[in-house]
Amino acid sequence: DSGVTQTPKHLITATGQRVTLRCSPRSGDLSVYWYQQSLDQGLQFLIQYYNGEERAKGNILERFSAQQFPDLHSELNLSSLELGDSALYFCASSVFASGGAETQYFGPGTRLLVL
Amino acid sequence: GNSVTQMEGPVTLSEEAFLTINCTYTATGYPSLFWYVQYPGEGLQLLLKATKADDKGSNKGFEATYRKETTSFHLEKGSVQVSDSAVYFCALSGSGGYQKVTFGTGTKLQVIP
Numbered sequence: 001d002s003g004v005t006q007t008p009k010h011l012i013t014a015t016g017q018r019v020t021l022r023c024s025p026r027s028g029d030l031s032v033y034w035y036q037q038s039l040d041q042g043l044q045f046l047i048q049y050y051n052g053e054e055r056a057k058g059n060i061l062e063r064f065s066a067q068q069f070p071d072l073h074s075e076l077n078l079s080s081l082e083l084g085d086s087a088l089y090f091c092a093s094s095v096f097a098s099g100g101a102e103t104q105y106f107g108p109g110t111r112l113l114v115l
Numbered sequence: 116g117n118s119v120t121q122m123e124g125p126v127t128l129s130e131e132a133f134l135t136i137n138c139t140y141t142a143t144g145y146p147s148l149f150w151y152v153q154y155p156g157e158g159l160q161l162l163l164k165a166t167k168a169d170d171k172g173s174n175k176g177f178e179a180t181y182r183k184e185t186t187s188f189h190l191e192k193g194s195v196q197v198s199d200s201a202v203y204f205c206a207l208s209g210s211g212g213y214q215k216v217t218f219g220t221g222t223k224l225q226v227i228p
Binding site for chain 2: 002042045048056092102103104105106107108
């Protein structure tokens with residue numbers, strides 16, 4: 001158990017809909033990272049927040065957005081969903097925002113299926 | 116930009132066989148290198164890491180040595196167990212200021228009794 005929690009575990013929805021994925025980092029960690037894992041694209045970094053502020057952006061679509069709240073939990077919002085958005089979405093956390101050699105701790109993921 | 120290339124799977128081995136999963140990277144400067152493991156139905160876990168050239172990371176019988184001259188970080192284990200069946204990801208984080216982690220595509224390992 002990494003100490004990172006994600007809800008829900010599974011999500012089934014229809015094209016065009018909007019969903020919110022939630023992540024609670026390990027106690028004491030200030031950074032939250034979001035990743036998308038799909039069969040064709042592998043593990044892709046989406047976005048990072050550090051202590052409430054956006055810190056780095058990766059391959060995140062404009063239809064997707066995220067935020068980190070004062071209690072440090074984070075939400076990833078996916079809108080106008082398409083079939084291709086079906087994937088595993090992972091959240092990870094770390095103590096600081098330095099990237100580098102800092103270890104990231106991953107949650108169990110949310111499996112999204114868009115029908 | 117930074118990139119990681121690892122051998123395609125799946126890799127199927129018998130229990131107690133020797134394991135090598137190849138990983139090479141492209142990056143400027145002196146990146147940090149990682150191996151993460153993903154067991155079925157779980158998130159990724161850090162397996163080992165190395166932060167400078169010639170460093171050897173090791174954990175749970177797995178080892179990898181940071182070879183700058185060949186830009187490689189191959190994962191090895193002398194005797195695999197069925198419980199090692201998982202997907203293994205090589206990753207790197209660049210040097211100098213903030214750098215995001217870049218992951219390889221993953222190599223699935225299946226160990227049969």
